[in-house]
Amino acid sequence: MKLIIAYIQPQRLTQIKEALAKAGICKMSVTNALGCGQQMGYEENYRGVKLSVNLLKKVRLEIAVTEEYLKKTVDIILEAANTGSIGDGKIFVLELAECYRIRTREKGKVAIG
């Protein structure tokens, strides 16, 4: 089992979700995140004063998968999140130790579903 954590551009979320759903992947968690990559943000202006914004608004996507779904999921995200410009995001894949479904107390592969 693996945990996929992806930081993506907020405006790509709908497309990624649809692409994943088409492939039968519909379990996920989505949260707002602030982050910065290698460009260190950008500059804004407020009441005549320069303001460097180095934390940008991003969306954090978490999907726990079994080994067989791993490549498919990562590929879909790579495809759907890509615009070719900076800030498109990153995907991290983590080893997942365990997973429980609270209602039935099932665990492991079945619980991930």
Next chain:
Amino acid sequence: MNLSRFVFSAVLLLSLGAHGVLGAEETTGSGVETAIMAVSETSEPASIQNLAQLVTKAAEAAGTAQDSANWVWILLAAFLVMFMQPGFAMLEAGLTRSKNAGNIMMKNLMDFSIGSIAYFVIGFGIMFGADKLGLFGSDGFLLSAANTAGKEGMWQYAFWMFQVVFAATAATIVSGAMAERTKFVGYLVYSVCITMFVYPVVGHWIWGGGWLSTLETPMVDFAGSTVVHSVGGWLALCGALVLGPRLGKYGPNGESKAILGHNMPLAALGVFILWFAWFGFNAGSTTEASQSIGLISVTTNLAAAAGAIGAMITVWIKEKKPDPSMSLNGVLAGLVAITAGCANVSPGAAIAIGFIAGILVVFSVEFIDQVLHVDDPVGAISVHGVCGAWGTLAVGLFASKEFGGIAGLFNGGGLALLKSQLLGVVTVFVWCMVLGTLLFLAIKYTIGLRVSKEDELRGLDITEHGVESYGGFQIFTTD
């Protein structure tokens, strides 16, 4: 008696009566005499008497109609000006951080509440009571001149209502410049002092028969660019100076840091409310239902519009983007500037006054912030102090005989009016700076003017009032 002449006279009287509703004073008096003369030349004595009675009755009716219209207009205007309170509250809340929003509501609520009582007990008497030495009024405290016995006494109630909302406006202007770091109880003490004394004294000089209104060429400040706005703006400067900047506002080398406001739509709503209420502020300052309220509304609206455009263009050129909060300040700059001359200048001049105010406010905000390092989160000092002074001086330049009966420099009136305006601007500045500094220093060294560092960081909502303004919302603050 000639029937057709009788009918003609009756029609004449009726139309005089109707006309009397607006601008009765000049027209009815002489009009009635002409009517009596016209009739008496040709009619028999008996019917002349009847007609004369009829004429008197019509004149009375016209007078009553004028009175009623005056009462309705001054109170309608007063209610509009009262609506400036939520305007200022929304503007200030929008341009500051969410952790202080409740504190800002409390300041704006209480300066109006406390100000109303203070102005009732003392302020109104100092402003409009019997003149002493041209400096202050000395009776009429506790509304003692008002009564329900007759017209004069009844008028005092209406007039007080109109004046108290002005006093509260001057008071609440200061709140914005002192936002996010002022101790609540210190602010309450300040509120009492401005509405009880600092503002009414200036009001007396210019509106209450004091020395600036009895100069050879009296100062013209029709609705209060100086009386209300500069007083508020200069006291805001004193307050911000004595307080010092918000934590994190200036870096170690004095570089200015932006502290973002938390709700631009709220700030914009505040400014729209202020623009709307300003029609009461300026056009209501006729204090009677006269025909000039049309012109005054036009100059007021044009100056506000030109102020927004002037500020937007200036900030667009300077900072490469049309900044919303600066454009909003531009509206107020235009409004503040036209307030002194709204009844004395042409619509074209109003556009010039507002446009220049819009340019001025951008430079002033940046100068006060980046050069003087005075932290004024909403730009109150620039909008009300600086543009109030500009608007007052502008009357000396743009005033035109055609509109308010007196001419400024550009309309052949020479320097006389401009000198009076300058004298008013300078003396009011000195008065406010001296009293304001003393007042805020006195508060600082007695009950305290500023909250502790920890309280400022946590936000005044929790530390001063024990509540959160956005319970149930996830607020993301890192500063």
